[in-house]
Amino acid sequence: MPILEIKDLKAGIAGREILRGVNLTIAPGEVHAIMGPNGSGKSTLAQVLAGRDTYVVTGGEVRLNGRDLLELSPEERACEGLFLAFQYPVEIPGVSTSYFLKAALNAVRKYHGEPELDAMDFLKLMKQKMKLLDMDASFLSRAVNEGFSGGEKKRNEILQMAVLDPKLAILDETDSGLDIDALRIVAGGVNSLRGPDRGILLVTHYQRLLNYIVPDYVHVLRDGQIIKSGDKNLALELEARGYGWLEEPAAAH
């Protein structure tokens, strides 16, 4: 059974369709990249999958591990194993990163009928995951994303992903705003989370990230539709030729 199965998904905001029939299937263990020019609907797709109610789904269906995703609330989706690394991580003043993450982890555990982690076990887990991302322990006591640099915010997203151990991870422009060292660290973190049971959907504008996280499949989203799919070489081709050559209908075939 695929981890994620999107069939003819249509969604938008009041009076405007942004996603115009998206089809995508991700099997366990696969890493898919969605590329596309600015404004093509990549973030919209990520947000719709996560359940943001700014967007209205007008058609199609989505299954997560066979379960109807669209009927679940955002928090249920999260508890069912869907994780979104935000393009713009949100600041929560006064709430420490460790408090936030512990609340999240325990909410997910509770959902699955598992006991809550106590402070000691939680700290142990955090230390282990933070090492993976070369993060300093002082992170934990800082307020969620408040005063974080762009790179720190992105690392924090990956840290959360590592701690929450999702079945499907969607990473929205995780590479943007990262210098090369930070990019390596973040990519290393993501790669370490690749595994036979997990699906990963990378949303990116540039192919740069894909040098570090090599995808199994690459899709091009344009005007709310996937207009081309291929393997990692498609990304290289896009890098060399831009998105323009895809415009001419049939010419690419």
Place this chain on the structure above:
Amino acid sequence: MPTDTGTIESLANKEYEWGFVTDIDADALPKGLNEDIIREISRRKDEPEFLLEFRLKAYRHWLTMVPPQWANIKHPPINFQDIIYYSAPKSKKKLASLDEVDPELLRTYAKLGVPLAEQKLLANVAVDAVFDSVSVATTFKAKLAEMGVIFGSFSEAVKTHPELVRKYLGSVVPYSDNFYATLNSAVFSDGSFCFVPKGVRCPMELSTYFRINAKETGQFERTLIIAEEGAYVSYLEGCTAPMRDENQLHAAVVELVALDNAQIKYSTVQNWYPGDKQGKGGIYNFVTKRGKCLGQNSRISWTQVETGSAITWKYPSVILQGDNSIGEFYSVALANNYQQADTGTKMIHIGRNTRSTIVSKGISAGHGQNTYRGLVKVLKGAANARNYTQCDSLLLGDQCGAHTFPYIEMKNTTSRAEHEASTSKIGEDQLFYCKQRGIALEDAVNMIINGFCKEVFKELPMEFAVEAQKLLGVSLEGSVG
């Protein structure tokens, strides 16, 4: 006696609905206020002459006053002749078991994590031997007495230490201060008295004791706390679990005096009945709280978490008289449904190098109206005085309001006052971020609000901060989403 819980529930709600319960018992004086009533109060309490004089002076002055109109609150006029000003501290009818308590109240206790024994105490159920409040209180008192700390009810102190009461009563809030304080001075019932002698550091938060004794707080409370040279005391007022109270009007006075190098920390968590979702009922809370940093290097801090009452009218203040003295005010005020809070502080800088800090966090939800009103006054002699004020407002929804009125009066050119203010809405993006991590809406709101209040909560004693957090959650239940 009704046995069915439904009946009890409706009775309990009815009490709230009508606010003023005029269920006269044998120990009460008739309704209304005149000199005879005041003389009678004083006689029944067997008070010394000076106290009767104080009450009468206040009463005569009160007759010349009108209720203040400047606050950003609305309520129907209060008929002061329709209130009973004295009823002997009667114990409410004891209930036989928790089964007889309003189940909604019990649900709230459970959410707050109030231990069962304490739930019984709060709900006025006969307490079993496991939790013997009287003996606990006595143990505390004995320990304090050993160190020379005097701590007990105000009435008791009038009997045992009249000279101290006489010396300090009205020394910070004069009998003529304002309409409600003057009324209190005339008719106050009881309250707490605390005296910490020179050089003594009070070894415990004076909260546990108070909490145990908080089951019958009066309508016109009077509290006096004195810290002599070098003394320290942390005092905790209030109770985190909701108290049933049948008096609609509360007008308390609290006076604090800190001598040289003394420190007083006064923390309040107020969770009185706020009225129902339609704004019916609820307590009107008109309080005058003021501290005087009389001595050099003295320090007074007010920390308050105000989540209850239909109306909160409250400005805990500090008079910074001694050189180098410090005044602090940390406040979280919540106005949900139809609650109205007009609260803030006054920092009066008189001595040199005096410092004050004001951190105010206002949360408005539903149709709640939250007003910060603060005055920083620097007198001519207050060279190098410093004030820092930070006022943040958080709005949940778009029917509520936040208002700030910071007043600054500077008479000394070497002094500085700094003011920062912000108003924000609880962000849809913040909520979505939390939900995407699996956190339920209600918990997300709680978390964001507690983050907003963190600077104030960290001033509260640890266990109380935890309870205050839970309390905010309960008070805001259902206001988002």
